[in-house]
Structure formats: C-alpha cells, structure tokens
Amino acid sequence: MGTKVRFDTVRVAVIGGGINGLGVAWELSRRDYDVTLFEKGRCGAQTSSATTKMIHGGLRYLEHAHMALVRESLRDRAWLLANLPELVKPVEILLPLYADSPRRAFTLRAGLMLYDLLAGRSNIARHMAMSADELTARVPLTADGLRGGFSYWDAQVDDYALARVVMSSAISDGAKVREETRVVSLRRKEKEWIVVTASGEEQRFDLVVNAVGPWMNALLAENRIHSRYILSLVRGSHLVLRSRVADVGMLLQSLSDRRVFFVLPWKGTTLVGTTEVMHRTSLENVQATGEEIDYLIARFNRYLRDPITYDDVASTFAGVRPLVGRALNPSAIGREYRLERRGNLLNIFGGKMTTFRSMAEKVAMRVDNYFGHVRTARPARFLGVKSGSVD
Ligand SMILES: Cc1cc2nc3c(=O)[nH]c(=O)nc-3n(C[C@H](O)[C@H](O)[C@H](O)COP(=O)(O)OP(=O)(O)OC[C@H]3O[C@@H](n4cnc5c(N)ncnc54)[C@H](O)[C@@H]3O)c2cc1C
Numbered sequence: 001m002g003t004k005v006r007f008d009t010v011r012v013a014v015i016g017g018g019i020n021g022l023g024v025a026w027e028l029s030r031r032d033y034d035v036t037l038f039e040k041g042r043c044g045a046q047t048s049s050a051t052t053k054m055i056h057g058g059l060r061y062l063e064h065a066h067m068a069l070v071r072e073s074l075r076d077r078a079w080l081l082a083n084l085p086e087l088v089k090p091v092e093i094l095l096p097l098y099a100d101s102p103r104r105a106f107t108l109r110a111g112l113m114l115y116d117l118l119a120g121r122s123n124i125a126r127h128m129a130m131s132a133d134e135l136t137a138r139v140p141l142t143a144d145g146l147r148g149g150f151s152y153w154d155a156q157v158d159d160y161a162l163a164r165v166v167m168s169s170a171i172s173d174g175a176k177v178r179e180e181t182r183v184v185s186l187r188r189k190e191k192e193w194i195v196v197t198a199s200g201e202e203q204r205f206d207l208v209v210n211a212v213g214p215w216m217n218a219l220l221a222e223n224r225i226h227s228r229y230i231l232s233l234v235r236g237s238h239l240v241l242r243s244r245v246a247d248v249g250m251l252l253q254s255l256s257d258r259r260v261f262f263v264l265p266w267k268g269t270t271l272v273g274t275t276e277v278m279h280r281t282s283l284e285n286v287q288a289t290g291e292e293i294d295y296l297i298a299r300f301n302r303y304l305r306d307p308i309t310y311d312d313v314a315s316t317f318a319g320v321r322p323l324v325g326r327a328l329n330p331s332a333i334g335r336e337y338r339l340e341r342r343g344n345l346l347n348i349f350g351g352k353m354t355t356f357r358s359m360a361e362k363v364a365m366r367v368d369n370y371f372g373h374v375r376t377a378r379p380a381r382f383l384g385v386k387s388g389s390v391d
Pocket residue numbers: 015016017018019020021038039040041042043044045046047048049050051052053054055056181182183184211212213214215219234235236237274318319320321322350351352353354355
C-alpha cells in the first residue's frame with residue numbers, strides 16, 4: 001500500500017501576486033493545499049492595475065476567430081457580475097460607424113450577433129442598431145460622416161480593488177501572502193523546489209507555480225528553466241481625462257492602423273485607451289510615452305465634438321501585456337493564455353484579468369493531476385469587498 005498524502009501538507013509556492021497568481025493561490029487554498037504566495041512589491045500593483053478595466057469577452061478577438069477565448073471570457077464575465085456585483089458593473093458601449101470606418105456595418109453586426117450568441121442566457125443585453133441621430137443625442141460624437149452604429153453591453157471593474165479582494169479571499173481561505181518578498185532563485189533538490197528570496201531566506205515546496213506575468217521570460221532565463229513558450233511584451237497606455245465626456249462607453253476605430261480603442265466613463269472622469277507598442281525597456285515603472293499620448297489625443301479628437309489637448313489629461317498610466325508568441329504586429333498576437341507543467345513546476349503564460357478564475361481552476365486541475373488526487377474546492381466567497389465603484 002502506498003503512503004497516504006495528507007492534503008494540507010502539500011506545500012505550493014505561487015510566485016507573483018498579480019490577478020493570476022492571486023487567483024491560483026485562492027483556488028489552491030480552497031482545495032486545502034498549503035499555499036505561500038511571494039510578491040516582490042504590493043499585490044495587484046503591476047499589470048493587474050494598469051488595464052482598461054473591462055471585464056469582457058473581447059469583441060475584437062472575434063475578428064481573429066478566437067472563439068474559445070471569447071466564450072470562456074463571457075462565462076467568467078457572467079460569474080463575476082453575479083458573484084461580485086459590488087465591484088463588477090455592466091457598462092453600455094456605443095460603436096459608431098463612419099463613412100471611412102475600416103470595418104463595415106455588416107462585419108460589425110455579424111460580430112455583435114456572434115458575441116450575443118456566445119454569451120448565451122447569461123448575456124447582459126442584446127446589441128441594438130442605432131441611427132446617427134440617436135448616437136449624437138447620447139454621446140458627443142462628431143456628426144460628420146456618421147452613418148449610425150450599435151450599442152452593446154460589457155462590464156467594468158476597479159482592477160486593483162479586484163486583485164485586493166481576491167488576495168483577502170485567498171488569505172481567509174488559508175493562503176500565506178508575502179508582499180515585498182522578491183524571489184531571486186528557484187533550485188530543484190530531489191523532489192522539492194527551494195525558493196530563495198532576496199533576503200536570503202530559503203523555503204522548500206512540493207510544487208511551484210510561476211505567475212510573474214511579464215517577468216516570466218526573465219524569471220525562466222535567470223533560473224535556466226527551459227520552456228516551449230516565449231512572451232512578447234506589449235505596452236498599453238491610457239489617458240485619464242479631467243472630465244467625464246459621457247455616461248456610456250464608446251468603442252472607436254482608428255483609421256490609420258485599424259486598431260480599436262475605448263473611451264470609457266471612469267470614476268467621474270474618462271479613460272481613453274489603449275495603445276499597443278513593443279516594450280523593450282525595464283518592466284519597473286512603465287510609463288506612457290509622449291508618442292502614445294499624442295496618438296490617443298489625435299484618435300479621440302477625430303471622433304469627439306470637443307477636442308482635447310494635454311491640459312485635459314489629468315494623468316496617464318501604462319502596463320505591459322504578457323502575450324504568448326511572436327509577431328511583427330503586436331495587435332496580431334493572440335490573447336490566449338498557456339499553461340505548461342513540467343513535473344512539479346507549472347508556468348503561466350499570458351492570461352486576461354477577466355479569465356483569472358477559469359485559468360486558476362485549470363491550474364488547480366493540473367496540480368491535482370500531479371499529486372494524483374482530485375480535490376474539491378470549497379465554494380468561492382469573496383471577502384473584504386469594499387466599495388470600488390466604477391461610476
Ligand atoms: C494596457 C493593458 C490593458 C488591459 N486591459 C484588460 C482588460 O480591460 N480586461 C482584461 O481582462 N485584461 C486586460 N489586460 C490584461 C491583464 O491586465 C493582464 O493580462 C493581467 O493583469 C496579467 O496579470 P498577471 O498576474 O499575470 O501579471 P501582473 O499583474 O503583472 O502580476 C505579476 C506579479 O509578479 C510579480 N513578480 C515578478 N517577478 C517576481 C519575483 N521574482 N518575485 C516575486 N514577485 C514577482 C510582479 O511584481 C507582479 O505583481 C490588459 C493588459 C494591459 C497591459
């Protein structure tokens with residue numbers, strides 16, 4: 001007879017306290033693994049708080065036929081709306097169509113129909129066609145060349161607040177979360193991993209999950225860990241305007257490069273973003289460049305009646321997307337995540353904020369597989385939810 005493994009004695013290290021690492025730590029704690037999460041700074045303070053704040057299926061991913069990703073994201077959107085209504089709120093998005101818009105009405109309608117279909121019964125509301133007059137009555141769009149458009153629904157979240165709530169929930173389910181603790185090396189010793197922190201402390205684990213987001217290439221290279229995946233690092237920047245231009249969101253199409261970008265109501269202000277630029281400098285203190293700010297101001301001024309200048313921009317923020325694979329055009333790189341398990345090491349590549357929960361469940365299933373026991377997770381109950389309104 002084999003030795004019986006006591007569930008709570010299986011020690012798992014999660015490296016990285018962004019939404020993905022926190023989601024994994026929470027999921028594994030609810031399955032009674034003994035989880036320690038290491039975060040070099042504050043949990044949720046990096047990529048996971050520099051997003052467009054959308055909990056969405058990603059309408060534009062349909063253009064690249066990423067059906068599975070959109071379906072999974074829409075399922076997670078519905079779950080978050082139902083289980084975290086204090087933080088995740090439905091938002092209506094208007095999609096205007098101009099005479100020179102790069103995508104035609106037929107394409108947009110087909111995409112929106114598919115989006116509704118993939119959301120199924122948990123859809124927020126079906127999309128609607130709108131006339132040019134209806135659009136300009138609701139949002140300050142320029143009427144010049146406006147042919148009409150559509151309205152559809154997605155959801156918004158305070159991303160940092162979401163990460164902190166997942167952190168509190170993981171702690172209440174037993175995870176040990178160690179902020180301000182950088183992992184400097186991972187050493188294999190027989191069947192265990194030794195995790196070494198910047199202060200020289202060493203701890204042994206039965207399994208390690210690497211969830212360091214954009215730092216993944218560096219972590220693997222520094223520890224000479226071979227992987228079949230490589231991340232492209234693509235910066236995205238946003239403007240936060242001083243005033244609120246509309247109470248609903250807008251999805252606009254840039255003419256020069258066919259990219260889409262959002263103008264969104266955000267805590268009494270307006271969020272404009274984002275860009276997609278290959279990031280080749282340090283991952284610490286990522287900032288929007290002047291070129292990106294000019295790009296966003298120019299695109300905004302193409303469509304909105306009241307043009308903005310630098311004076312209307314209260315602040316900017318930027319983050320780096322960890323995208324799996326390589327391409328010359330950053331917009332063409334898919335948003336799907338990849339999980340790679342090699343024995344008792346599991347690497348997470350990519351992953352949207354929206355899908356943190358589905359991804360964490362898949363990670364947990366692989367961890368269960370490694371230890372040969374399928375565990376049932378305790379129900380997910382968010383803890384420490386304070387008002388993180390997006391209005
Ligand atoms: C501009 C932009 C807009 C986006 N918009 C959306 C959106 O609207 N909706 C959506 O669903 N997704 C969006 N995303 C995607 C989403 O934000 C990210 O994919 C997600 O936040 C990645 O989370 P993560 O936990 O993998 O990475 P991170 O949040 O970066 O977390 C990784 C953590 O690892 C820590 N770390 C790194 N090295 C070490 C080490 N050696 N030791 C200890 N800790 C370490 C870092 O400090 C960091 O906190 C957007 C991304 C960007 C960049």
